[in-house]
Amino acid sequence: MFFAYILLSEIMRIAIFGLSLYSSLPDVAVDWAWILISRTVVYFGLAWLLKLINKKYLTPATNLISAALVSIFSLTADYYLYPDDSQIFKYGFVPTVAYMAALTVVAYAIYAPVVVDLRRYREGARALQEVEARTKASLEEIDFKTEVAEQIRRSQLEAIVIPQIQKLKDSLGTGATSATTSVERIKDLIETNIRPLSKDFINQRAQLRPVAITRPVASVLGAFFYRRPLTQGLRPIFWFFILSPVYLIGDVVVYGLKVFWVSMLANVVWALCLVGLSLIIPSRIRTSGFAAASFAGIAAYVLWLPIDRQIAAEMGNLNSVSVVSTASLANTFGLVFLMALAREISEALSDVLERKNTQSAELNLKIAEYNRKEWVLQRNWSYLLHGNIQAGLSVALIKLSQLGDSGGAKSAAAKRQIVREVDEILAGVIQTLQDPQVLDVDLYSSLQQQKDLWSGVSDIKFSLPERVEKAISDQSEIRFALNEMVCEAVVNAVKHGGAKRMTISFDIEDDGAILLKATNDGKAPSKDTVKSLGSRLFDDLAQRWSLTRHGKTTVLLAKLASTS
Amino acid sequence: MSETHPAVLLVEDDRGYSTLVADNLSNRGFDVKQAATVAEALSAAKTKEYDVLVADIYLGPGPTGLDIAEQMAKANPRLGVVFLTNVKEPRYISGASKFKMGNASYVHKDRLLESSFLSTVINSQLSYRGKSRFRDDLIANSRLAELTDIQIQMLRLMAGGLGNPEIAELRDTSVRAVETMQTRIFEALGLTSGNRVANRAKAISLFLAEAGLHRGFSLDD
Numbered sequence: 047m048f049f050a051y052i053l054l055s056e057i058m059r060i061a062i063f064g065l066s067l068y069s070s071l072p073d074v075a076v077d078w079a080w081i082l083i084s085r086t087v088v089y090f091g092l093a094w095l096l097k098l099i100n101k102k103y104l105t106p107a108t109n110l111i112s113a114a115l116v117s118i119f120s121l122t123a124d125y126y127l128y129p130d131d132s133q134i135f136k137y138g139f140v141p142t143v144a145y146m147a148a149l150t151v152v153a154y155a156i157y158a159p160v161v162v163d164l165r166r167y168r169e170g171a172r173a174l175q176e177v178e179a180r181t182k183a184s185l186e187e188i189d190f191k192t193e194v195a196e197q198i199r200r201s202q203l204e205a206i207v208i209p210q211i212q213k214l215k216d217s218l219g220t221g222a223t224s225a226t227t228s229v230e231r232i233k234d235l236i237e238t239n240i241r242p243l244s245k246d247f248i249n250q251r252a253q254l255r256p257v258a259i260t261r262p263v264a265s266v267l268g269a270f271f272y273r274r275p276l277t278q279g280l281r282p283i284f285w286f287f288i289l290s291p292v293y294l295i296g297d298v299v300v301y302g303l304k305v306f307w308v309s310m311l312a313n314v315v316w317a318l319c320l321v322g323l324s325l326i327i328p329s330r331i332r333t334s335g336f337a338a339a340s341f342a343g344i345a346a347y348v349l350w351l352p353i354d355r356q357i358a359a360e361m362g363n364l365n366s367v368s369v370v371s372t373a374s375l376a377n378t379f380g381l382v383f384l385m386a387l388a389r390e391i392s393e394a395l396s397d398v399l400e401r402k403n404t405q406s407a408e409l410n411l412k413i414a415e416y417n418r419k420e421w422v423l424q425r426n427w428s429y430l431l432h433g434n435i436q437a438g439l440s441v442a443l444i445k446l447s448q449l450g451d452s453g454g455a456k457s458a459a460a461k462r463q464i465v466r467e468v469d470e471i472l473a474g475v476i477q478t479l480q481d482p483q484v485l486d487v488d489l490y491s492s493l494q495q496q497k498d499l500w501s502g503v504s505d506i507k508f509s510l511p512e513r514v515e516k517a518i519s520d521q522s523e524i525r526f527a528l529n530e531m532v533c534e535a536v537v538n539a540v541k542h543g544g545a546k547r548m549t550i551s552f553d554i555e556d557d558g559a560i561l562l563k564a565t566n567d568g569k570a571p572s573k574d575t576v577k578s579l580g581s582r583l584f585d586d587l588a589q590r591w592s593l594t595r596h597g598k599t600t601v602l603l604a605k606l607a608s609t610s
Numbered sequence: 611m612s613e614t615h616p617a618v619l620l621v622e623d624d625r626g627y628s629t630l631v632a633d634n635l636s637n638r639g640f641d642v643k644q645a646a647t648v649a650e651a652l653s654a655a656k657t658k659e660y661d662v663l664v665a666d667i668y669l670g671p672g673p674t675g676l677d678i679a680e681q682m683a684k685a686n687p688r689l690g691v692v693f694l695t696n697v698k699e700p701r702y703i704s705g706a707s708k709f710k711m712g713n714a715s716y717v718h719k720d721r722l723l724e725s726s727f728l729s730t731v732i733n734s735q736l737s738y739r740g741k742s743r744f745r746d747d748l749i750a751n752s753r754l755a756e757l758t759d760i761q762i763q764m765l766r767l768m769a770g771g772l773g774n775p776e777i778a779e780l781r782d783t784s785v786r787a788v789e790t791m792q793t794r795i796f797e798a799l800g801l802t803s804g805n806r807v808a809n810r811a812k813a814i815s816l817f818l819a820e821a822g823l824h825r826g827f828s829l830d831d
Contacts, residue, residue, distance in 0.1 A: 437624030447723045495649040
């Protein structure tokens with residue numbers, strides 16, 4: 047990709063090389079060949095070498111050195127190749143050095159922004175890859191968790207619920223028709239569509255996909271049509287002020303004062319074209335830096351044509367008109383094309399990266415919410431399984447066993463009553479299995495419960511501001527998650543840390559997220575505490591969390607993204 | 611303790627099951643107070659001294675029956691404790707629990723199919739203060755029963771979602787040592803497929819099913 051850019055800029059010069067050969071101008075062809083080689087190999091080769099040595103790539107200093115070396119190399123090559131015809135050295139040391147300095151500035155002006163843009167592009171591409179890798183890893187982690195949740199569901203149902211169902215079935219005698227039907231329905235439910243993670247939740251996973259963005263690498267040609275205000279793109283006036291004096295001095299030094307006015311006029315017209323055309327060209331075209339610059343280049347070329355004809359006459363070969371004309375055109379087109387392309391690709395990449403980062407941040411937030419929701423649903427499923435479901439089945443089983451206890455002493459009406467009760471219980475189990483609601487946690491009561499439970503062991507103070515209670519009043523999942531985190535924090539502090547005093551407080555951040563802060567005077571958290579399974583709980587439930595030690599106080603901070 | 615009506619605090623979050631057990635015990639002469647939450651249990655314990663605590667372990671989000679027992683036993687060392695639960699072994703859910711089983715009884719809920727069983731267990735708590743005869747958790751009715759405490763701990767960490775490098779760091783040992791221990795666990799569980807990943811998934815599933823836990827559970831569940 048690196049050299050592809052260079053190649054793009056040099057395509058027209060390569061065309062000149064071929065045209066020179068075709069026009070029987072081998073000297074010109076060789077000259078252009080040297081220009082091509084020196085510029086690409088020396089400039090970028092040296093830059094690459096400096097990178098290996100300094101581990102820094104194309105700094106302004108290395109650019110300047112490289113540009114100077116390109117000029118020296120080009121002139122030296124010119125001198126040794128054409129000792130008799132070289133027009134430069136016959137003017138003496140000072141003009142030669144001045145011209146070399148001018149060429150250096152030109153080379154630097156041409157290449158420095160390009161390589162800076164290229165560097166930005168490479169850095170951007172790397173950042174893009176990192177964002178994509180992170181996103182991919184997060185989604186893979188979610189898929190893994192979802193798969194594990196499904197495995198757990200199966201194993202728990204098979205180990206806990208299904209044996210109970212089987213026992214129930216065995217206990218049901220003839221006449222308990224409705225209860226038998228309920229048992230069959232539970233069995234069917236379990237085998238077909240019971241999920242700890244609801245279908246809606248699984249569908250949410252499908253939305254957790256990064257938005258596809260066309261890579262700038264694939265849209266190099268697309269940059270042709272990439273529109274951007276001219277002032278932010280090419281900045282033609284800047285190039286005019288650098289290039290025009292150099293061209294003017296060069297023309298005068300080489301061809302004498304007789305070309306001064308023509309060259310000056312050509313340069314002024316070029317500048318006017320660059321600025322003026324941008325005003326009169328339709329905005330659809332003008333907004334493309336490349337298009338505007340090319341139009342300007344064509345206009346300038348028309349003015350330069352007399353100079354080219356004069357040069358051709360001096361060389362005694364009219365074929366050279368086409369070569370030199372093409373060279374002029376190439377100087378404009380090639381340079382402008384390269385600059386415009388590199389700049390616009392680089393800026394396109396910046397835009398893409400910005401969008402990607404924004405989307406990545408949004409996706410990370412969604413992933414954090416998804417993780418929390420998944421954890422809460424699994425935890426809730428566990429509570430329901432060991433609470434309502436299993437207890438319901440146990441009660442049904444015990445009641446059915448009473449049918450046999452009495453050894454037929456119970457009246458038929460009493461037996462029907464038991465079967466009816468069992469049927470109601472099983473209906474409740476079915477309801478729970480079909481629609482497992484997240485348990486409603488009263489956070490304030492739960493905090494009070496913690497305080498009571500550990501009173502005498504640890505003095506727990508808590509603060510639950512009204513605005514926080516109000517914010518989470520319709521978010522059972524957040525209340526559930528906060529309660530789980532508080533329980534974990536208290537257990538860690540009191541049981542493992544031996545804390546005598548503990549404070550728990552809540553707040554709302556500017557972005558609506560809920561902040562949990564728990565401090566205690568217990569032992570500093572050990573490596574085991576920080577990396578224990580409890581840390582997994584915080585990883586899954588909190589958007590961000592930290593456990594730090596300040597003096598003799600341990601501080602836990604956890605931030606939960608609010609879905610309201 | 612009342613000679614005729616021993617006071618029993620029954621902590622069970624499922625109302626239906628709680629009523630069934632309370633009726634059963636009341637019919638057999640016990641003075642039963644029902645509590646569905648930790649708060650209700652603690653509140654009840656403040657107003658009256660109970661002879662026996664009958665508690666489920668899972669009580670929904672928050673503290674467990676083990677926590678209540680620990681706190682009540684501190685205030686009343688003569689308290690008899692009966693855990694009435696579906697969890698096969700307490701070490702599955704609380705590998706690092708500070709609560710010592712002591713003379714507590716541990717009864718699986720299914721045992722209530724014998725209507726007089728629970729009253730027998732409670733009476734043994736009232737009359738005998740040595741190690742309880744009723745310890746369902748010690749009966750080898752689980753595929754995990756033969757595993758050592760360390761192996762159970764290893765399974766807990768695996769089921770908690772930790773990778774081998776994380777487990778090695780946590781246990782201050784090498785990844786290789788962790789893998790060796792896991793191989794022994796797989797052998798003990800009869801998992802001999804030769805595929806470590808498959809064995810690992812099966813072992814975790816088995817553990818979670820037996821313990822009734824879910825992935826990502828807390829160390830102190």
